[in-house]
Amino acid sequence: MAAWPNPALPLLLVAALLAFEDWLSTPSCSGGPPRHGPGDLRAMMVADLMLLGSDATYADRLFRDHVMYKFFANSIQTLKPDMIVVLGDISAKGSELTERKWISVIEQFEGILGHHSSLPLLTVLGDKDVGNCANLEGKFVHRRAKHLPGLDSCGCGAFEISNVSFVSLNAVALLCGNNNLRFGVEKFMERESHHFQSLNEAECYPLGCEKREGSTDISWRRNSMDSGSGPVILLHFPLHRFDAEVTGVPTSAEAIVSDHSSVFSSSKQRGIYDRLHTLPANSTQYILQALKPRIIFNAHTGSFSDFLHADGTREVTVPAMTWKTRGVPGFVITTFDTKGTVTLSCCLLAKEWHVIMGYLAFLCLTALAVKLSHQLE
Template sequence: MVSLKAILPLIFIIAILIFEERVSIPSCKTISRNGVNEEGGVGFDSEGDLRVMLVADMLLMGSEASYMSLYFRDAYLTKFFKKSFERLKPDMLVVLGDVSAKGSKLTNSKWLSVLQQFQKILGPWIALPFHIGLGDRDIGECNKLNEKYVNWICSKLPGLDSTGCSSFEVSNISFVSINAVAMLCENNDLHFSVEKFIERESFDLRSYSKDAKKRKNEPEDLGEINTNFGWRENTVSSGSGPVLLLHFPLHQTTSNNCEGSTVLKRALNSSPRENSDNRRVSGAGPYKLLHTVPPNVSEYIFQALKPRIIFSAHTHEFCDHTHMDGTREVTVPAMTWDARDDPGFVFATFGRSRTVTVSQCSLVRESHVIMFYISFFVILTFTMLIANRSELISSRR
């Protein structure tokens, strides 16, 4: 008869595999427009809808990653992506910046190692259409922004122009991705280049609206110059524009009750000296989480693009906010244990009738996983000691 001591290692391995399989499955809940959780989780919508998985702040370290990241956190991150793709079946993946923990400090070869790490984590799902935007971790803050370096990084990411912006269309859904880092930097060449990109997109939006009105025999109105801000007044109705993707949240003039609102409220109400967060990410130093796009720039973006919905990141927390003009902005949480104990992502479904269904997906806490391993090891050790003691007593008999 096989002894308990002999089969304990097998039991241990099976238990670990079952645990890892189950905790890798995301828990998703659909968020209604007013921020109330809806029962039933993420449902499969009608055929032809566009399903997009949005993640942010992966904070990869590439060749500088620690053993803890490479053999524990990255291993689980790979499982998270695998289970999410299998269960949710997205048509597209969007990364809203900070794919690197400290990309602005890396050499070209080390930056490439970050992208290789990203590809390894996605595995076979790298064939899925994806878009990566730029965050402040990727290219640096204003005082360290190097246009040549930004251009080089953009050349390595799919679809980005030399400014870090992009516009594309998937299943008749238009997306505009903006380099929000540059929009925080005044009197910077990259800032002006991004403004030109936005103006071109705004012109295309007005031209499309004009063509649509011609087809309906409605009067044309391409807008007028707004002397207060200096950009062309866009008379296209709010929500008629593209899906807007950017790293920093836009300025919020109204309060909200969603998770993540505390960070944004402190950003609006506290002094610059207070605007810091001592959380450390992969040894990369303090991470300032309280940046938002300045009020005048936010208003400029609203006026120029009339976004259908906005997806932003940076705060590491989920937030569902409605701006004064009715535009919905969803802030995507960080998808890494390097940033927070309970990572997550957002899943959005774009319907044919211009409806957008947003689901918040949560992943297992790192502390729970570590506690499981510690508890299981203690139990295994205790059981082995009992088994050894029982064998010793039996042999004496």
């Protein structure tokens, strides 16, 4: 039986591997590590994980899940978020899965989080989770939503954590026309609008109480709330932009780019893409005017964007945290401080081929170290 030429070499190699993985899985965040004062709420916003659950290949289970576990563990240990928000498409093909396989996707995500799965978790439904308008059906959405924390039968939810109110919307339903799910989401938004207006009028009802659920009238109401005084809105699709060159201001140099949108070269084709992959203008207007969002977080495009609407509402698109898209995987870390200020930082992770080349380089260096150790024996 062959023995190691130097008994200390295995320990040195293991230590080097751990140091290498720690360096490889450390996120690169814009502006450096964000500050976290006492009483602040920090959220880790991720999106488009596109997990396969029980259909995952050996490469997914033995390599990609392991690396993703390292990404989450190192990011959480470094940035210390108080909660995790998933902005849709937790599954790569959830609309095609049985309920048991859907549960396996959630279990896969919990395995990737490891012991950090005890953190508060908010989840939004995406189009890959529930399908598109052609096959969107209420009972199916309910079977998906009931396994995710806090979502109702329409795939919407309202939460309050550390005095920060969150409202998650089923944006897929809002893309559809005469669909019962869309009507259900609109009624949900109207109830939330009524709730937050009553808060401003000092008629505070606790979240989820019967009085809050009472209103079913979805007609437009005059909203006396100030812009930005409403909840944090979470949804999967970006909002419609009303002639962005005039009424909106991009606050980051990086434009929204995705695998889908890059193939649309003409303005006509771009318009078709916008109708399929952004919320309709009327839904966008209703969200902005009825809910007066403090800030909006969405996903779907695959890359980061920070946009300011004409009314001053800030809309942040979170990059995909997967290697299944062409962009650089990443997430957004957001801090809600006690003064009402929202600060965020976009954190990027290593590309898949960088990780593969890194491990191959480490194996080559390990083989070389063993060979040299034998020669010096």
